[in-house]
Amino acid sequence: TQLLEQSPQFLSIQEGENLTVYCNSSSVFSSLQWYRQEPGEGPVLLVTVVTGGEVKKLKRLTFQFGDARKDSSLHITAAQPGDTGLYLCAGAKQTSGSRLTFGEGTQLTVNP
Amino acid sequence: SAVISQKPSRDICQRGTSLTIQCQVDSQVTMMFWYRQQPGQSLTLIATANQGSEATYESGFVIDKFPISRPNLTFSTLTVSNMSPEDSSIYLCSALSGVTEAFFGQGTRLTVV
Numbered sequence: 458t459q460l461l462e463q464s465p466q467f468l469s470i471q472e473g474e475n476l477t478v479y480c481n482s483s484s485v486f487s488s489l490q491w492y493r494q495e496p497g498e499g500p501v502l503l504v505t506v507v508t509g510g511e512v513k514k515l516k517r518l519t520f521q522f523g524d525a526r527k528d529s530s531l532h533i534t535a536a537q538p539g540d541t542g543l544y545l546c547a548g549a550k551q552t553s554g555s556r557l558t559f560g561e562g563t564q565l566t567v568n569p
Numbered sequence: 570s571a572v573i574s575q576k577p578s579r580d581i582c583q584r585g586t587s588l589t590i591q592c593q594v595d596s597q598v599t600m601m602f603w604y605r606q607q608p609g610q611s612l613t614l615i616a617t618a619n620q621g622s623e624a625t626y627e628s629g630f631v632i633d634k635f636p637i638s639r640p641n642l643t644f645s646t647l648t649v650s651n652m653s654p655e656d657s658s659i660y661l662c663s664a665l666s667g668v669t670e671a672f673f674g675q676g677t678r679l680t681v682v
Contacts, residue, residue, distance in 0.1 A: 488669050499573070499661050499673030500612070543609060549669035555600045557671060559612045 460484055461548055463560030471568050473535050478563045480546035481528040486558075487551050489529045491520055494543040536567045571596050575662050575674030582652055582681050589648045590677045592662030597642035600665040603635070605658045606676070612661065618645040652681045 462481045470476055480489070488507040492500035504513050506522035506529060513520045517540075519532040533540055546560040572595040582588050592601065601618040616637055617625040624637035639645040649656050662674040 490670060496608075497578075497675065497678075499575075499663075499676050500671075502670055502672065505670055545611065547671070555665055555669060556602070556614060556617065557669065561611045562609070564609050 460558045461546055461560035463546055463563055465563060466561060467564050467566075469566040469568065470536055472537055474567075476533050476536055476565070478531045478544055478546075478565075479528070480530070480548075480560050482548065483527065484548070484550065485526050486548035487526070488549045489522055489526075490547045490549075490557070491529070491531055492545045492547065494545060495541075500543075500545055533565075536565075538567045538569050541565055541567050571598055571664050571666050571672045573662055573664055573672055573674040575677060577677055578675060579678040580680070582679065584653050584681055586652055587648055587650045588652065588679060589646050590660055590662070592645045592647070592674055594643045594664050598664040598666065599642070601639060601645045602663040602665075602671070603637060603645070603647045604661040604663060606661060607658055615647070615660075618647075649679065652679075654681045657681045 460482055464479050488505055490505045491503045493503055494500040504520045506520055509524045509526045511522045517534045521530050544563045547557040549557055574593045576591050603615040604612040605615055606612045614627050615630045615635055618637050618639040620639045620642055634650055636648045657680050660677045663671045665671055
């Protein structure tokens with residue numbers, strides 16, 4: 458059973474379009490991170506959200522943590538080819554120590 | 570943040586042999602982890618590398634197959650033993666900065682033939 462359900466799994470869009478990636482769980486997380494990974498590289502941390510209802514913005518990326526801290530979303534405005542990559546959400550639970558639970562990932566392709 | 574150097578970046582190995590992957594962090598970190606990843610897919614935690622004691626393995630992973638060392642707070646190794654084609658994967662080293670923010674090496678792409 459996957460604790461973090463991430464959707465969609467694949468997304469191919471044109472440059473300039475908007476998109477949203479979702480990360481859902483039935484479990485409560487103490488914090489949630491979003492990572493982006495490019496081929497041949499390790500995941501790179503984009504943001505950490507810790508408070509229910511929290512919204513963080515990173516240029517054209519907007520991250521939201523659900524009020525109940527069970528879900529999160531990543532919204533990209535006016536996507537660019539440089540946004541192409543594998544997006545991963547990862548949750549931390551107090552009962553799991555420092556171990557992270559990763560979602561299945563969303564492979565985003567932005568076509569010029 | 571932490572900068573993690575992992576090597577080798579890729580290797581092609583014969584079945585039945587073993588490969589040791591090294592992970593060097595540029596600063597002392599409390600927690601280090603080893604993951605496995607199929608290209609384009611999620612990460613699966615292999616084990617937590619504990620400094621000065623035996624690693625803590627996740628379900629489905631055992632020490633005989635994936636021995637791990639962590640002699641100090643900045644270095645760890647993962648060995649993939651007696652390799653078979655099913656071990657072909659990307660292996661990633663990770664370290665925690667802060668409570669839960671993880672930083673990763675660039676990964677080791679292993680192909681077993």
